[in-house]
Amino acid sequence: MTQTSPMASPMTPAITPAIVSLKQASKAYQGQQVLSQIDLDLAPGEVLGLFGHNGAGKTTMMKLILGIMPPSQGKVEVFGVDPMSKQAWLGRRNIGYLPENVSFYDELTGKQVLNYFARLKSVDKQSVLALLEQVGLSHAMNRAVKTYSKGMKQRLGLAQAFLGEPKLLLLDEPTVGLDPIATKEFYQSVDKLKSDGASIILCSHVLPGVEQHIDRALILGSGKVLAIGTLAELRQQANLPVAIRTQGLNGSLQQDAALNGFMVGADLLHVSEAQKMAVMRQLMSLESLKDIQLEPADLGCLYQHFLSQAADKSAAKPHSAEERVQP
Numbered sequence: 001m002t003q004t005s006p007m008a009s010p011m012t013p014a015i016t017p018a019i020v021s022l023k024q025a026s027k028a029y030q031g032q033q034v035l036s037q038i039d040l041d042l043a044p045g046e047v048l049g050l051f052g053h054n055g056a057g058k059t060t061m062m063k064l065i066l067g068i069m070p071p072s073q074g075k076v077e078v079f080g081v082d083p084m085s086k087q088a089w090l091g092r093r094n095i096g097y098l099p100e101n102v103s104f105y106d107e108l109t110g111k112q113v114l115n116y117f118a119r120l121k122s123v124d125k126q127s128v129l130a131l132l133e134q135v136g137l138s139h140a141m142n143r144a145v146k147t148y149s150k151g152m153k154q155r156l157g158l159a160q161a162f163l164g165e166p167k168l169l170l171l172d173e174p175t176v177g178l179d180p181i182a183t184k185e186f187y188q189s190v191d192k193l194k195s196d197g198a199s200i201i202l203c204s205h206v207l208p209g210v211e212q213h214i215d216r217a218l219i220l221g222s223g224k225v226l227a228i229g230t231l232a233e234l235r236q237q238a239n240l241p242v243a244i245r246t247q248g249l250n251g252s253l254q255q256d257a258a259l260n261g262f263m264v265g266a267d268l269l270h271v272s273e274a275q276k277m278a279v280m281r282q283l284m285s286l287e288s289l290k291d292i293q294l295e296p297a298d299l300g301c302l303y304q305h306f307l308s309q310a311a312d313k314s315a316a317k318p319h320s321a322e323e324r325v326q327p
């Protein structure tokens with residue numbers, strides 16, 4: 001007879017506590033609201049892309065999670081505790097942070113800088129050399145940081161954030177200054193950290209290339225969550241058209257009464273998700289069709305959509321009495 005552990009019944013799936021939890025978290029600076037009622041649960045091993053225009057509140061959100069400052073309202077928990085509490089001190093070793101603008105002691109060498117951070121984080125010095133290798137800085141590790149290029153400083157910043165195999169990584173504009181190869185290597189490191197169980201919040205203005213490395217995207221606009229979800233969920237919410245590119249039809253699309261209403265170019269159609277399959281079947285029935293490519297809305301299009309939707313809503317709102325007064 002098989003025995004079922006009382007701890008792991010198949011009927012009661014284990015509830016994994018969130019690594020980061022924000023509940024109705026808001027932040028104001030000198031009375032000016034910059035984050036409003038943010039709700040977020042970040043699961044272990046989850047990679048969240050945090051996107052928003054300049055001043056949307058991304059760095060502020062990271063500062064709340066790091067425990068640099070408290071929310072004005074609402075609650076923030078990291079590893080189950082308030083990140084500003086004494087209990088959170090030890091947990092900080094499990095957090096890696098890459099600030100938006102990295103700056104180091106210029107007179108120290110890259111290796112000395114990392115050794116210094118390794119001591120602060122009580123991380124074994126052995127891992128310093130491996131990390132320098134991982135970010136491609138071994139050849140320059142004995143040179144003063146003041147001789148490093150912008151991209152090299154950014155790589156050193158990443159090595160610093162990766163120290164001690166953190167369980168939570170907050171990366172603010174991690175690919176700024178990186179060349180295409182270093183960017184690719186950076187995303188490989190993200191994938192590896194994720195597969196080792198780390199949770200990551202990755203904030204970026206460079207949208208192409210990010211989508212295959214994130215589980216969910218959070219789009220912030222003027223301190224508010226405009227959208228959050230997997231790309232599939234965001235596509236469903238946005239209901240943007242899917243682009244279908246065809247080859248070989250040589251003008252026959254125009255003559256097809258069922259298809260020509262979807263045409264936006266000679267070999268290009270835009271269809272809604274709901275119509276996609278019917279249009280595809282119709283296209284496949286055309287003998288001259290040589291090739292077909294389906295392009296769903298990418299992260300850039302989704303970002304634009306949610307931002308302009310928010311702008312339209314705000315333009316449609318009646319203005320307050322103060323705003324209506326003409327000088």
Ligand SMILES: Nc1ncnc2c1ncn2[C@@H]1O[C@H](COP(=O)(O)OP(=O)(O)OP(=O)(O)O)[C@@H](O)[C@H]1O
Pocket residue numbers: 029030034052053054055056057058059060061100
């Ligand atoms: N210490 C501060 N005092 C007053 N206002 C601040 C302070 N820090 C940030 N702000 C304001 O809060 C808002 C959000 O800033 P934040 O740095 O979080 O934006 P961001 O989304 O990270 O922007 P960016 O993409 O430009 O880095 C901005 O309007 C900014 O001017």
